[in-house]
Amino acid sequence: TRGTFVVRREAEESVDQSRIVKGVEVTRSSIDWLKVANAGIIKPPQERYKILKRLGSGAFGNAFLAEYHGADKKGESEMYVIKKIPVKTLSEVNDTLVEANNLSRLRGKKYICEFKEAFFESTANTRESLKSFLGSMDAGLNFCIVMEYCPQGTLLDVIKAGANERKGESRNLPPLKIIRWVWQIAQALKSIHNAKLLHRDLKPSNVFLDQDGNIKVGDFGISKSLNRSNSLTRTFVGTKLYMAPEVAKHKPYGSACDVWGLGCIMLELMLKNDVNSRVSLDKIDPKLLKHYPQPVVDLLFGLLEADDEKRLGVDKVISMADFMLAG
Template identity: 35%
Template sequence: MSQPQYKELRRLGQGSFGEALLVHRTKDQKLLVLKKINTGPTVPKEEKESAEKEMYVLQKFTHAHVVKYYDSYQTPSHTCIVMEYCEKGSLADIIEERTNSGKGPFTVEHALDIWLQLVRAVEHVHARKVLHRDLKPANVFVTLTEWMKLGDFGIARQLSATTSLAATVVGTPYYLSPELCTGVPYDFSCDLWSLGCILHELLTLKHAFEGFNLPMIVMNIVQGKREPLPEGC
């Protein structure tokens, strides 16, 4: 069931969570993203809680480099979140395009410009006592003017204070901190580690920690066996 104030134009993506749709707001034709998250009776409880968490967390942020929240509503089968549309897709899309086209890595200046935008976004998020926990290029969205916007807070964690610790192992393997890999309690520093991994990827178009399988990636992270940076970085 769609809301009359939003007209669906096309699907932007689909996954186990549901789908993301490009819509326009009927009152002013503004392009937005409608994220429809499956929350029907057959969906596991933790996935429903994740959808509700993202809806709640997004409302806490008002920052130029965090995807803007506009609206949310629920249907019998979905939690729907309306948010800012970023025309150039994700930073992961741009990295993939540079890799496939042979353009090569970003210059140091360009990489730092992108990265510092993300640092400012994470600073804003942490100031509101929220851990993102899944920082990666696929969760960074890009406007036509190449303005970076941090998004996808589905597994974010609210802490009671900046000195609190969390213990659940989540995130994408290539960007996990050693604390997450070894199962010890962690804090906001896990997001800072992920930021470092993103900067490495911008400068090399490769993951900071590689491996043939998940155990090898985890071992390399824990042992600090990072892929080398090019000269001049």
Template identity: 30%
Template structure:
């Protein structure tokens, strides 16, 4: 079987396979939770023990054999990301679309089905929508930030990037526990038309370097964290504009909306540093966790030993002995190290020129047209093979 039987209700396992019997028979499909260009998410109940879970279906019919193998491999890697603040990965398998009643398209292709933990409190977007007009208490913002940072730290310590951090991918349980979700889905979909639409359609959490066509890196995740923190503090997105061109200019120049004067100075400082235009000037997740305002709350979410290792070194921690001395430290590293004292000045950066913005818009449009051309060619090839 593609999903081996669960020996106990708390075991977390991961596998990726194709073909064979239909593991969906092990689940009762209850309802659709959401649908996007990539496929859909279904709420399900495992027949063996009644545990609720989410099954995400990703359409991979247009992928090459190599891309498909990479997608399966990536899904398997998700099983290694075990953390209290990360949505648990159960298993994955491939199903033929025509065999699924809930298939988003009846194209006769294949779906990668990813079975994951279900967070019964909804996502952060839904949570914030209920608060419109009433800002979150500072203690609640810090509590959410600490848990999100602990999840990101778990990924970054293992050289894994989330790539799609946004409130819709941060889930909550009814007990208030943060669960970072959709881990790896962006990488599974890399190079597909669906991902191209996602990048062009919802750029509110994308960093300036992505608009510039530079590679995604850990500091790109930190930019997205800054956008999320801004939203937690203000209930508004950090960057908003009447059209895509104006939004690209705002993001590229890091000209976010001003924070209210009533925002806690420590949280305001962290937000501004995370939204620095230059990636080297953004703090790492370890630096954020070692900020005094955050340190004071770590004990609520970690045992004493884990908190000590995080703050003072040890396994997966940040050891002070590894930080260069003030004399040998580079200017950028020295500036980053001062985050904890909240004294970094806000960067004043000039916006990109009109020609630069036009070039970026043209390049984005060309990439979209090329993706559509490849998609149509793949469809024609598939029809011809049938």
């Protein structure tokens, strides 16, 4: 394909068509080499996007707000977020491709940020960039992931807005609003887990709000694909303040680690303040939760059960939230 990178598996291995991401072929194992279609002619689809502003930056790279100008444009203004991740080694390429592949597996699922496409772009002289990249040196390459834009920000913005209200004027979020968001995040987790994936970094800054104020779970940078024979993993990753006890203790963990992250989010929404230390239920002052009905508090405690085997499952969370929303 003209103007795209194609990462291929060893010649004797057959191509798994289900793992192709918009011109980028994802390998099951480590990437052994990079084969460039029409070497020397890199024309990533940048011309389809007009960068408007930078939204933020982090360890991964930078995120930009962009307007789409492709031939298949549906409306007057199609806005997307482009996440640009600098890559310098084949190992880093593999990591970014895994994220894009995991996102592609969740296309069309409700309450998950919609993945549009992914591509490489050269940030330096094309031929020199290729030469350096293949030598595992500074390549001057970005891997770009194009995602749905959520104009109402993140749940972290909601929490910070509450924390910044002047003393005496702060009002608790309505319980049903919190429960509705918890229900939507649980629905997203159900789709993620059904796809044999773990998010592993669920926190307020990774949960977005679309134009209607509905949840969109995003940022799958450290998501994990589980094989069918093993529903547990041991890799120590995630944001420490939101890390489930079993992960923090380097024990095998599974989908329950994402439920713990949901519990941390719910707690922060109820307190309208961010967690500044690792969550421990026996250290939470009951007076802080007195404004909430007991069923809401019970759900919170079920999400933040230290024993992952006793922690609520996603289906139970959904049914409990359903009951409260119906009432």
